[in-house]
Amino acid sequence: MKILKITAALLVALNLYAKSDDKTIIIGATPIPHAEILEEVVKPLLEKEGYKLDIKIFNDYVVPNIATEQGDLDANYFQGLPYMKAFNKDNNTNIVPTVGVHVEPMGIYSKKIKSLDELKNGDIVAISNNAADSTRSLNLLEIAGIVKVKDGEYKNPHDIIENPKNLKFVEMESALTPRALKDATIAFININYALDAGLKPVEDALLLEGKDSPYTNYVAVKAGNENLPKIKALDKAILSQEVKDFIIKRYNGAVIPSF
Structure with a gap:
């Protein structure tokens, strides 16, 4: 720092x-x-x-x-x-x-799949490396039924306790997550960065946080x-x-x- x-x-x-x-x-x-x-x-x-x-x-x-x-x-x-x-x-x-x-709302985006059901064994997931956004991302993935994560105020990929698809998590600065779409299967992207990258969250996100997001x-x-x-x-x-x-x-x- x-x-x-x-x-x-x-x-x-x-x-x-x-x-x-x-x-x-x-x-x-x-x-x-x-x-x-x-x-x-x-x-x-x-x-x-x-x-x-x-x-x-x-x-x-x-x-x-x-x-x-x-x-x-x-x-x-x-x-x-x-x-x-x-x-x-x-x-x-x-x-x-x-x-x-x-x-x-945090969203899950992809250039490679049209649905989270298409995730395959070993697919790459781009995720933010800051505590708040990492927590949001993992909570969203857990809501989708893809992983299970330990309880806690803040969460990162090391807190995943069930990962049946053996997804590989790559952590990076939040601002870089849109660029990861060319390599990762899915990326968790904050809406400000999604909008800046020309994405349309309501149309393009595979999954979006609900209106009750805290x-x-x-x-x-x-x-x-x-x-x-x-x-x-x-x-x-x-x-x-x-x-x-x-x-x-x-x-x-x-x-x-x-x-």
Whole structure:
């Protein structure tokens, strides 16, 4: 993690972050749907309230949390509570949620099979290497009746206790899972990365988490900043009816409002 902290420090040194003030909100987000929601709906709403929203786009889940912890971002918007909790524990950070915005159901995708019933002995499964997404993936595979996994708050392929098809699990960064489709039989892909890769979750996923998924995506800040006026303004704008209507219309069930 020392290398990752250096990476964040270099970003600051290279002047990639704007200067924050009481009327400027610098927020980090992954491209779709997070940055899209912020750019198209939240930004103009905040402008009406006298705030400037400066959106920094990231293609990973690590640097935006480090940048938020270090104060280079006022907030970020890309993660659920299980990931946030695990990240804080592993990195000695103090990132906290403010408001829950939407659910992005995890999905199982494939370029090689049309149904999970077609899985064969020894097939390769691409899965995220972070604790929260690995847990979601294995829970989904267990719901499908393909494996059985030990109980626990967090799960990884080592926790599989029954694997009758002898599936081979390859762990990788979440952002890389769409690329794994050319080699793996199936891949577990977060919807933001699926959308970014041109996949249509409702149509393309072999299996998708239900609407009761507990993995709501939150706006997050460094502990102690939750009640800053500009964060309260951000929270109000992102929980607006305009945002809810946009999510429903734009993503057609692939992203589900949580408020």
